[in-house]
Amino acid sequence: MHYVPYPSAQPFTPPGQWVPAGPTEPRASDYRVASSIVAIVLGVWLFMLFLTGISVGAGFAPFLFLMAAIGTLASAILLLVKRRERLRAAPVLLLGWSSCALMMSFIVAFGFGVHSATFIAPLLAATVIIVIGIGLSREKPGPGIR
Numbered sequence: 801m802h803y804v805p806y807p808s809a810q811p812f813t814p815p816g817q818w819v820p821a822g823p824t825e826p827r828a829s830d831y832r833v834a835s836s837i838v839a840i841v842l843g844v845w846l847f848m849l850f851l852t853g854i855s856v857g858a859g860f861a862p863f864l865f866l867m868a869a870i871g872t873l874a875s876a877i878l879l880l881v882k883r884r885e886r887l888r889a890a891p892v893l894l895l896g897w898s899s900c901a902l903m904m905s906f907i908v909a910f911g912f913g914v915h916s917a918t919f920i921a922p923l924l925a926a927t928v929i930i931v932i933g934i935g936l937s938r939e940k941p942g943p944g945i946r
Contacts, residue, residue, distance in 0.1 A: 831931055875897045
């Protein structure tokens with residue numbers, strides 16, 4: 801019995817040739833990453849508006865910002881964690897919470913007066929909605945919400 805250290809069935813690759821070890825993962829969409837980063841900024845801004853509203857005793861309005869901040873931050877982090885997957889559930893969730901933040905910003909701005917702080921939140925929310933909308937329109941349909 802003769803021992804061979806390298807089996808002959810193994811394919812030979814000449815030097816200088818590199819072959820990937822396994823299947824390559826799909827590249828993360830730049831729109832998903834960009835929209836989740838802006839959404840994290842939006843969530844932090846909404847949370848700061850909540851803290852400011854609580855400190856001045858603005859009634860129920862700060863809790864609208866808190867609800868939008870938690871939803872936006874959670875969905876943005878979920879989208880960053882699952883950025884290589886082609887499921888549409890995470891971007892649609894971020895789109896929904898950003899729309900919620902936009903509506904709540906308008907409700908608070910028109911109900912309690914437009915301030916410079918409440919003017920920034922709709923701009924950030926509209927940016928997230930536009931960028932994730934472009935990203936969803938450019939992606940090929942995959943499993944999940946269609």
